[in-house]
């Protein structure tokens with residue numbers, strides 16, 4: 353599908369924000385391991401979460417879905433069944449990596465496959481620690497999907513120094529640690545999104561977290577508890593951008609997840625001068641609140657490695673916003689962008705240049721001098737949902753018409769994105 357976006361002079365409304373994708377994956381997977389029925393509300397309707405749902409069902413877990421709510425009949429740590437065939441994770445890195453942690457501990461063998469993009473992404477970062485725990489995992493060419501897991505003969509706890517600030521790697525190890533015979537301890541880059549730690553605690557697991565380490569003792573039972581899922585801040589990011597990029601822009605967003613490990617973009621936008629009001633709604637198991645944002649002058653900003661994990665998925669749209677800010681925006685310490693659904697640093701640069709923009713790229717980031725005049729052009733999502741949505745935002749600020757090829761990829765995390773955008777500019 354090709355999407356056509358035109359320059360907008362006015363954009364106002366209350367766009368619905370889909371349920372948080374990261375939390376939705378975890379809620380489905382972790383509640384399956386609990387004893388009892390877990391009610392989940394606010395699930396993401398995107399394709400990625402549908403993949404997790406299908407995989408968890410294929411492991412013998414009964415899930416009753418009713419719109420964006422679900423009841424998961426937990427089978428306990430030992431209750432999963434061998435799947436009838438390969439588990440298809442589609443485009444979803446979260447599905448594959450977190451499932452690896454659970455499947456590594458099962459007595460039955462399993463195979464996980466993914467689409468062309470997922471089959472190029474690094475899986476060794478998850479397989480290596482799991483193998484140290486005693487899992488038997490084989491990767492294509494030693495690093496990619498398909499992932500073949502042989503039946504485990506019991507896992508041992510490890511002390512592991514995380515080298516990448518990845519919520520997916522950390523989660524995979526913590527899920528495997530539930531099955532290990534002793535205490536697993538993670539140190540190093542442990543500051544990535546902490547939804548798995550919070551959700552395990554919510555279901556009664558003791559997880560000890562200090563600034564230096566996360567420790568989890570294996571064998572603890574999980575107990576069902578209702579899981580409400582607030583809106584996805586990584587989706588809300590595009591609507592904040594929309595308000596900031598259009599002269600008469602103003603949006604209100606209801607019940608957005610405001611976990612500090614996810615709100616780096618809010619902090620950075622405020623540093624750029626953005627007017628964003630926040631009203632807290634809840635704190636437990638996850639903080640959430642309403643946001644309001646309106647257009648106003650922005651200045652460039654520097655973002656370094658310490659801030660990147662809290663806004664990793666928002667960096668493509670930050671690049672677009674930076675083209676309209678006064679001064680230099682530089683993002684460094686973000687080499688992880690190169691191993692997402694596509695190489696996002698390349699994708700940002702190729703598309704921005706097609707629109708007449710100027711950007712310097714580095715192995716670990718980019719630099720943009722603003723403000724820049726953008727002109728509508730043919731751009732490509734490269735099959736990456738966040739690139740499609742970021743360049744829809746660029747289209748709002750550009751003269752003329754912007755055509756986005758492979759725009760259907762928005763359904764990975766934000767079905768209905770273009771329909772919502774049309775309503776906001778009407």
Ligand code: S3P
Pocket residue numbers: 373374375446517518519520521523545664665688
């Ligand atoms: C996610 C973690 C991040 C993020 C991804 C979702 C998660 O990936 O980019 O969209 O749910 O844990 P990494 O763990 O690779 O940083």
